[in-house]
Amino acid sequence: MKHSKWIPVAICALGLLLTTGAYARDEKKPNDYPNATRQEPKPDMSSSEQRDLSKAADLVSDDKGAEAQPLVEKIIGNARASKYASSFAHQLLGQIYYDQDKTAQAQTEYKKALEIDGLPNAQHFSILYNVAQLQLQDEKYQEALTTLDQWEKLTGKQTPEELAVKSNAYYRLEQYQQAIDTMKKAMSMTDKPNDSWTQILMASYFELNQYDQAAQIVQQQMAKDPTNKKLLNQLATIYIQGDKTQQALDLMAKAKSQGLITTNDDYLQLTKLYASADKPKEAADTLKEGFAKNIVQPSYDAYKLLGDVCTQSEQDDCAVDGYSKASPMAKDGNVDFQLGYLYYYSDKSKDAVDSLTKAISRGSLRQEGEAYLLRGDAQNDLNQSAAAMADWQKAAGFPSTKTMAEQRIKAAKGGVKIQRAPKKKQ
Structure with a gap:
């Protein structure tokens, strides 16, 4: 399962209402679920259950879960406890586990609270929704969708927040059209969509x-936040993927002027954009500026990129500098091959032989035949005929x-002087 680097798993805070009155229905409060299909149970608990659970709820609200847990487990262990008290106790224990970052145990307790089916609709639906969010957090995306479908069926409603969670789950399952359709519906239901929703869309x-x-x-x-670099880089990436390199370049060049x-990453990205737009001089100038300002940090990739764009x-002098600094960090011989090529065409055949020998020794060359051919040419320049013949x-x-x-072998055996091959654009 791939995860876009742009999209964190959006999980809402699990704000369970854990107060002394959490279990008492407020008759004056409007019904948030007028179309609910679940038959709401009647609250019923003994005075001792009410006392213990009220105290436990207060302790959990005060982040004293360890003190609350024995009271909660007392209710859970009582086979004669009412359905209401037992459901609420499992809900409290789930919150205690959640606060301890024990999400698997938290889900288990929340599900037990749901299975006992003793809580009023508002609490029951809240727990069900929290379970879906935890499933999303635990990368159980299909389970989260199933739970949210159940939530919609029982509540008889949809909310923008719930649909946004569904869209996130669809995205994680790579069901992108469903993610788009669901998120667009969520955003149509509110005038204040969360920033993470637009990111998923x-x-x-x-x-x-x-x-x-x-x-x-x-x-x-970006129209609302024109200096947001995260958005800037995202837009540039989208332009690149859409084969709109010039638009990406214009965007980043404007950002540089601002x-x-x-x-480090900004300079490397802009350098690569110039290079992909076939503007190597601008690419080289950008990267050299980044090094000069000590913004671009020494690394194999940065030095190799410098060698590439300067080539x-x-x-050539700049390219040699870049490749020479990349060489000690290289895991193969390709940078040394580039160095050997540059040295050879700068009439530095001895340096060329040294670099090409290192390239061949390190291996994993993309142009192994070319490395032997070029080393043979360099050795021929140095009048090392036997070595040149061996390489050819x-x-x-x-x-x-x-x-x-x-052709070189035939010419050499015939006493014909080997002419230097024309330099090719790398």
């Missing part, structure tokens, strides 16, 4: 490759360099 559009719709949502959010490009912009023969064993290697 945007991410669902994104996963369905509906980038214009996703971008529209983020644009609306002083919003301030972190593309034909700034190895290069002849690779399909990508077979023809070129055989």
Whole structure:
């Protein structure tokens, strides 16, 4: 199951009403569930049950769950306890476990409270809703949907908050169209949707490759908060995925002019955007600026990126600097191959041989045949004919360099001087 980095699991606080009057129905309070299909039980408990549960509820409300637990377990252990008292005791024990971060035990107790079926509708429905939220938190998304369907059936209603939880569960199950439809309905029912709701809606559009719709949502959010870097990066990513590189670049360039490009990741992202837009000089200048300001931190990826964009912009000295700093951190020989290539075409054949030897030794080369071919060329420049011939023969064993290697071998055996191959754009 994949989880978008943009979307945290949205869990509402479990605010159970645990006061001395929690079990007493307020006759003056309007009925929040006029269409409920559940037959509401009549509250019934003994004076001793009422005393113990009232005290336990107060203790739980004061974060004294350990003191409340014996009172609660006394009720649970009493086989003659009323359904109301027993349900409420399990609800309290569930809250105690939840406060202790024991969510599995909390769910078990909440479900027991529901199974006993002794609480008024308001409490019963609240517990059922809390169970759904805990299931979502525990990544039991299908179970959460089943519980919420049950909640809707029993209450005879839907709320924007409940629908938002359903949409989140659909998103986690990768049922993105259901997530979109459900979230849109939730948002239509309130004039103050939670920010996390719009994030789920945007991410669902994104996963369905509906980038214009996703971008529209983020644009609306940015209109209210134009300096929000999280939204800025999200919108840039959406543009990139939608093949709108220039729009992404314009967005980030404007952000840079506004002083919003301030972190290591900001500079790396902007550098990559320039590179993908075929603007290597701007990419190199951006990354060099980040290093000069000590904002871009030393790392293999950052130094390799510097080498790449400087190579593309034909700034060979800068490229050599980047690859040379990346080399000690490399896990394979590809950076050293790039160094060898740059050294060779800078008439530094000795350095080229050293770098290419290191590249071949480290292995996992994407262009292994080219590495042998180029090292052979460099050794030929150094008049190391036997070594050059050995490398060309190895290069002849690779399909990508077979023809070129055989041409060199034939020329060398015929006494023809090997001309330096033209430099290719990397």
